[in-house]
Amino acid sequence: MKPMAEDYSLAVDPRQRRQARRLALLLGAVAIAIYVSYLLFALHHGHA
Amino acid sequence: MAHTEHAAAHDDHDHDHKPHGFWKRWVTTTNHKDIGTLYLVFSCIMFFVGGTMAMLIRAELFKPGMQFLDPATFNAMTTMHALVMIFGAVMPAFVGLANWMVPMQLGAPDMALPRMNNFSFWILPFAFTLLLSTLFVPGGAPAGGWTLYPPLVLQTGDALPMAIFAVHLMGASSIMGAINVIVTIMNMRAPGMTLLRMPLFVWSWLITAYLLIAVMPVLAGAVTMLLTDHFFGTSFFNAAGGGDPVMFQHIFWFFGHPEVYIMILPAFGIISEIIPTFSRKPLFGYDAMVYATASIAFLSFIVWAHHMFTVGMPLASELFFMLSTMLIAIPTGVKVFNWSATMWKGSISYEPPMLWAISFLFLFSIGGFSGLMLAIAPADFQYQDTYFVVAHFHYVLVTGAIFAIMGAVYYWLPKWTGNMYNMSLAKWHFWLSNIFVNVLFFPQHFLGLAGMPRRIPDYSTQFADWNMVSSIGGFAFGASQILFVIVIWQCAHGGVSKATSRVWEGSYGLEWQLPSPAPYHSWVEAPSMAVIEAGAASHETHG
Numbered sequence: 405m406k407p408m409a410e411d412y413s414l415a416v417d418p419r420q421r422r423q424a425r426r427l428a429l430l431l432g433a434v435a436i437a438i439y440v441s442y443l444l445f446a447l448h449h450g451h452a
Numbered sequence: 453m454a455h456t457e458h459a460a461a462h463d464d465h466d467h468d469h470k471p472h473g474f475w476k477r478w479v480t481t482t483n484h485k486d487i488g489t490l491y492l493v494f495s496c497i498m499f500f501v502g503g504t505m506a507m508l509i510r511a512e513l514f515k516p517g518m519q520f521l522d523p524a525t526f527n528a529m530t531t532m533h534a535l536v537m538i539f540g541a542v543m544p545a546f547v548g549l550a551n552w553m554v555p556m557q558l559g560a561p562d563m564a565l566p567r568m569n570n571f572s573f574w575i576l577p578f579a580f581t582l583l584l585s586t587l588f589v590p591g592g593a594p595a596g597g598w599t600l601y602p603p604l605v606l607q608t609g610d611a612l613p614m615a616i617f618a619v620h621l622m623g624a625s626s627i628m629g630a631i632n633v634i635v636t637i638m639n640m641r642a643p644g645m646t647l648l649r650m651p652l653f654v655w656s657w658l659i660t661a662y663l664l665i666a667v668m669p670v671l672a673g674a675v676t677m678l679l680t681d682h683f684f685g686t687s688f689f690n691a692a693g694g695g696d697p698v699m700f701q702h703i704f705w706f707f708g709h710p711e712v713y714i715m716i717l718p719a720f721g722i723i724s725e726i727i728p729t730f731s732r733k734p735l736f737g738y739d740a741m742v743y744a745t746a747s748i749a750f751l752s753f754i755v756w757a758h759h760m761f762t763v764g765m766p767l768a769s770e771l772f773f774m775l776s777t778m779l780i781a782i783p784t785g786v787k788v789f790n791w792s793a794t795m796w797k798g799s800i801s802y803e804p805p806m807l808w809a810i811s812f813l814f815l816f817s818i819g820g821f822s823g824l825m826l827a828i829a830p831a832d833f834q835y836q837d838t839y840f841v842v843a844h845f846h847y848v849l850v851t852g853a854i855f856a857i858m859g860a861v862y863y864w865l866p867k868w869t870g871n872m873y874n875m876s877l878a879k880w881h882f883w884l885s886n887i888f889v890n891v892l893f894f895p896q897h898f899l900g901l902a903g904m905p906r907r908i909p910d911y912s913t914q915f916a917d918w919n920m921v922s923s924i925g926g927f928a929f930g931a932s933q934i935l936f937v938i939v940i941w942q943c944a945h946g947g948v949s950k951a952t953s954r955v956w957e958g959s960y961g962l963e964w965q966l967p968s969p970a971p972y973h974s975w976v977e978a979p980s981m982a983v984i985e986a987g988a989a990s991h992e993t994h995g
Contacts, residue, residue, distance in 0.1 A: 415564055416640055417639075424565075424635050424639045428635045431634060435665050443673055443676065
């Protein structure tokens with residue numbers, strides 16, 4: 405058995421790929437949302 | 453064991469897939485073990501870069517008066533030392549250990565997102581080249597402290613945007629690494645390995661990864677605002693424009709305190725792996741350890757203002773942050789109790805990893821106790837910005853985080869290389885480090901209590917004696933680390949003997965079911981429940 409699938413972007417079992425991609429995207433979106441919300445919060449409170 | 457033979461059979465097969473040539477093996481690699489090695493080597497280099505800066509600081513402080521550095525360079529050294537050690541040495545070391553061990557401990561073939569894993573690592577050399585190159589630009593490197601407080605940091609010359617971009621890059625790397633760890637743990641556990649059967653190291657990393665995702669964007673937001681204040685005319689932190697410099701401190705420490713736990717929770721996980729192995733007993737109170745780790749992570753979000761009691765805040769706020777900080781002692785106490793209870797009546801042996809773990813237990817507790825002293829708001833007004841604070845956080849981060857990293861390397865090195873290292877040289881490294889780390893940092897408590905401020909290149913003659921003692925400890929501690937490199941180098945190049953798959957008599961867990969060295973592609977087929985339980989069962993017979 406070849407150790408990983410041909411697609412090296414994901415090492416997870418093919419049956420769980422959609423779930424893994426979705427979780428990774430969700431976590432990335434959370435990080436970006438926190439970053440943007442801090443800037444918006446500071447702007448909104450008139451400090452800019 | 454059947455599964456070991458099975459894995460060994462795969463070993464021969466898997467070696468065929470190891471890429472040949474430097475570029476393919478190390479630059480474009482997607483293999484979790486190679487990327488783990490890259491992280492650990494990078495961390496080691498940064499440890500010596502940051503250590504060299506520490507030696508310069510201690511040389512300057514060896515006696516009163518100005519010796520080697522001008523004040524601006526001294527301040528740049530303290531700032532860069534912290535940034536390099538935190539973001540370049542300690543954090544990448546833990547990510548390297550996670551890369552190596554999390555898939556092996558879960559029964560997974562690799563990290564979930566291998567290409568992103570490669571990208572996460574290769575951002576770092578660029579980030580630190582950029583950061584360290586600020587030493588050579590007009591105006592010098594950032595010198596306002598690693599906390600980057602405005603308005604002081606806005607006096608930085610050409611280095612400011614470089615340092616801010618470097619911090620953004622480090623943050624991006626950390627967030628991608630954290631996403632990878634979470635997706636791996638949530639999707640790639642071997643069948644039957646429920647969350648509450650995971651090794652404590654994996655648990656501590658799962659919680660740490662969530663902390664990273666929650667707070668690294670906060671740091672990025674804070675430094676982005678610094679950038680716009682400096683270059684685009686905003687006044688987030690400029691009082692003259694309606695902003696508030698204290699707001700930066702709130703935002704920074706909302707990141708900064710969880711960051712401290714990002715650097716210590718994986719250390720807790722490592723200690724929870726080492727102590728049961730060398731006590732030959734299962735970990736006492738596994739569930740309590742998981743819940744204590746989660747509690748510490750939660751509390752880390754509601755204590756940030758204890759770093760800034762002296763800015764002036766309402767009494768109710770001071771009380772809240774004082775009491776919430778003290779609460780952290782409870783889950784931390786649970787951990788120290790459980791580690792001690794694991795050792796209680798155990799059949800203990802004192803190989804190097806266990807020596808580091810025991811030392812961690814004692815010395816990290818000293819850092820914890822001085823932390824409790826600092827948590828008391830009225831007392832903190834005396835301690836603020838003194839060497840007492842420097843002593844406190846070095847006990848937490850050096851004898852806490854770095855000692856755990858040392859223990860982890862000595863614990864898993866035979867598994868990585870397939871060779872046993874020179875035990876007596878490793879013990880020399882341990883004892884010299886432990887004696888001199890205390891000579892280095894313990895006198896700094898006395899200096900702080902006597903009123904010596906931190907971040908100054910010169911000081912009153914009343915502080916001369918303990919500073920000289922501290923500097924001698926610093927030089928000897930720094931020199932002792934050369935032994936660490938020698939031990940690793942020797943081990944990687946043959947060592948003193950071949951390691952068995954289990955390496956340590958009391959070891960248990962999936963990584964020890966693999967041959968030593970671990971095959972390039974391990975767990976190509978998920979291990980069965982019987983394999984997962986085999987380690988635990990054989991461990992219990994020792995108990």
